[in-house]
Amino acid sequence: MLTKLQLKHVVEAQREWLLQKVPKMPREVSGYEAFTTHAYILTGIRRCGKSTVLQQVFRQQPDESIFINFEDPRLAGFDIGDFNKLHEIALEMGCNAYFFDEIQNVDKWENFVRFKLDEGFKVFITGSNASMLSKELGTKLTGRHVSKELFPFSFTEYLRFLGLEKTEQTALSYLKDGGFPDYLKTYLAEVLMHNFNDILIRDIAARYAIRNTDALRQLAVWLVSNVGKPFTGNSLRKLFNIHSSSSIMEYLAYLSDAYLFFFVPKFSYSSKVQLVNPRKVYCIDNGMISVNSSSFSEDRGRLLENMVYGQLRRSGSDVYYFNEVKECDFVVFKNGRFENVLQVCWQLNDDNIQRELAGLEEAMDFFKQDKATIITYNQNDTLQLGNKTIELIPFHYWIE
Secondary structure, three states, X not given: OOOXXXXXXHHHHHHHHHHHOOOOOOOOOOOOOOOOOOEEEEEOOOOOOHHHHHHHHHHHOOOOEEXXXXXXXXXXXXXXXXXXXXXXXXXXXXXXXXXXXXXXXXXXXXXXXXXXXXXXXXXXXXXXXXXXXXXXXXXXXXXXXXXXXXXXXXXXXXXXXXXXXXXXXXHHHHHHHOXXXXXXXHOOHXXXXXXXXXXXXXXXXXXXXXXXXXXXXXXXXXXXXXXXOEEOHHHHHHHOOOXXXXXXXXXXXXXXXXXXXXXXXXXXOOHHHHHHOOEEEEEOOHHHHXXXXXXXXXXXXXXXXXXXXHHHHHOOOEEEEEEOOOEEEEEEEEOOEEEEEEEEOOOOXXXXXXXXXXXXXXXXXXXXXXXXXXXXXXXXXXXXXXXXXXXXXXXXXXXX
16 A cells, blocks of 8 residues: 555656656557547567557547556555545646556456446556456456457567668567567567576466476476477476366466467367367567577577468457468468468478478368479469469568
């Protein structure tokens, strides 16, 4: 609990700091402009730029507003009762909009937000935990919020941030560096190492009272070192000598909720079949892989596959892998409708062409498609297999 005076000092200090801060490169977000009865929720991994976007929207608002970053250590004692004091401060300042950064740090925040929406206030929120936000939004804010996900920089944003042109070479740099803004300012590996550890310790272990932090860390390092590879909960349980399968599944859920990893199911029209089959792991960002992986050899094909998945996920697609007799990397659906099958290969050559085409062709037959795509690092070609057409597209042509 805080006193009203303490809280007012923090509000004024954060506001002064924010107004003096030089605006950074604006991110492309929209949809919030006309909100009066709905909360605008921005979610995403720690340090991907959510606070910057919230500040961007704050500066664009014509209304008098209160901005609160709940990761400020001066707000460590903030609880649900302090929202009433915050409201009193808002009335004194003539504010009719709230901006809450990393709101998941406060219990029962959704009660206050719902009340303010009912009173006609605008509310803008960021958070770094998908599950906690969805649970709270589902109970108190059903139908009263719009959620958007923010990712590290896309390739287009990466180029704009660094002042570069779209070329094969800059695409190669993006494949290695990823898109975390703080890392691209310094290229210090410690930035991504600390972010990785903060997610594990602060966002997961501390929040869920996990005592076996060594097992959690070992699991996360294994996952970041094995992107694009299938796994089962049972295989991981044996690998890390964790006696309970439920503990492994909880750890995986926490890592997913923190946006660090995505777990892609094998395609099936049956959800039960999807649940029992191995899943493939992908990481939020290639820079995170490059810095935190325990692998001593750079697998450029895996980095390319991870980046392709990230682009598909960023575009809002539902993604699966296909594996009946042969394997195809990605089956893409959008709004419940089939879109495409994709194979990813660093370079198609004599050693792998039969395997890559076999998996793709089987997926094309399964979905009754006569066109498909192989994304490569720099090959641009068209292959004809009977009545099937396969386009080879260089990564820097395809990525946005």
